[in-house]
Amino acid sequence: MTEDEFAKHIKPKHTLSTLNKTLCRLLMAIIVIMTISYYITTLMQESLTKLSGETMKLNNENIELQNKLDNLMSYHNVEELVGRSGKLNPARHVIDINADKPVNTKKNVKKYNPNYYRWSLGF
Numbered sequence: 001m002t003e004d005e006f007a008k009h010i011k012p013k014h015t016l017s018t019l020n021k022t023l024c025r026l027l028m029a030i031i032v033i034m035t036i037s038y039y040i041t042t043l044m045q046e047s048l049t050k051l052s053g054e055t056m057k058l059n060n061e062n063i064e065l066q067n068k069l070d071n072l073m074s075y076h077n078v079e080e081l082v083g084r085s086g087k088l089n090p091a092r093h094v095i096d097i098n099a100d101k102p103v104n105t106k107k108n109v110k111k112y113n114p115n116y117y118r119w120s121l122g123f
Helices: 012-085 114-121
Strands: none
């Protein structure tokens, strides 16, 4: 018998070690890819959080400005309706008052007499 006539047998240990090395390399590549994608996701989440905060601030400002606009529009609408009805006309001229002359600010105020109303309350 000669040695050349027999086929060489592959050792099972060599096949398992090759398969193990391949799977380890694949696992390491997956771990590296997952670490990089986690880093990118974290950065994107931070930027989205900042944008969300700015959006909330702008939304609150928009609500305040809309309330002010609604208030001004209501005054404008009242003024327009009064102008259409003709019950209130705008002033045709302005009267200037000198500061030297005092304006009469006294009002006739009736004094309250509690005895006057007691008869109606039954006292």
